Amino acid sequence: MTPTPSTPPSRRRLLQGLAAAVCLGAAPWALAAPYPEITWDDLMPADWDPTKPFRDLQKPDLRSDSDPRVQALYDRLRKVWDEAPTVPSMAGRQVKIPGYIVPLESGKNGIREFLLVPYFGACIHTPPPPANQIIHVRADPPVKGFKTMSAVWVSGTLGLERAGSAMGASGYSMQAAQVAAYTNK
CATH class of the missing domain: 2.40.50.870 (Protein of unknown function (DUF3299))
Incomplete structure (x- = not known):
């Protein structure tokens, strides 16, 4: 799926990040997830x-x-x-x-x-x-x-x-x- 102006911004960022990771040779699952907050x-x-x-x-x-x-x-x-x-x-x-x-x-x-x-x-x-x-x-x-x-x-x-x-x-x-x-x- 290619990001288009109708793609929601959060999905667009996810797709752009995924594309960048693939281009850089990183496995898609290696993308850093947000760090969970603790107390x-x-x-x-x-x-x-x-x-x-x-x-x-x-x-x-x-x-x-x-x-x-x-x-x-x-x-x-x-x-x-x-x-x-x-x-x-x-x-x-x-x-x-x-x-x-x-x-x-x-x-x-x-x-x-x-x-x-x-x-x-x-x-x-x-x-x-x-x-x-x-x-x-x-x-x-x-x-x-x-x-x-x-x-x-x-x-x-x-x-x-x-x-x-x-x-x-x-x-x-x-x-x-x-x-x-x-x-x-």
């Missing part, structure tokens, strides 16, 4: 309760940030959250997820590596979110036009890879296929 909740196991390890704390009598018990509690929280479980079935999935950028490696060519986090200020203020709420994103080529805490949509392939950084531990990795400014659909 941050999808990255947490359904049975994981991040408060469970802290049920022994009723009303902690902590006087100030300099109290050694505050640091002990913080260290305990970091250990539990850095070891937060991931969802094995997410490995290898192509997804699209919104979040905020926390740059790890950037330069004049843009941001090559960053953490994607679910809420504004995460990883900048302590404590950072649990590892299953942080995605270590690699972008090649580097992305331009974004800065710390820019709201973005990131599309790519998820991996289960724990990595530590000064900003927090990530439970997921992603090779970004696209990073775009966030829009509310």
Whole structure:
């Protein structure tokens, strides 16, 4: 079928893309489908309760940030959250997820590596979110036009890879296929 002015625009684009793929030697089924959108909740196991390890704390009598018990509690929280479980079935999935950028490696060519986090200020203020709420994103080529805490949509392939950084531990990795400014659909 050859696209004509009477062919609906969406079908016309599909046919043009299919024709381009065939001309370039790609198999028609290799055309990239849109990345399905996921939420941050999808990255947490359904049975994981991040408060469970802290049920022994009723009303902690902590006087100030300099109290050694505050640091002990913080260290305990970091250990539990850095070891937060991931969802094995997410490995290898192509997804699209919104979040905020926390740059790890950037330069004049843009941001090559960053953490994607679910809420504004995460990883900048302590404590950072649990590892299953942080995605270590690699972008090649580097992305331009974004800065710390820019709201973005990131599309790519998820991996289960724990990595530590000064900003927090990530439970997921992603090779970004696209990073775009966030829009509310």
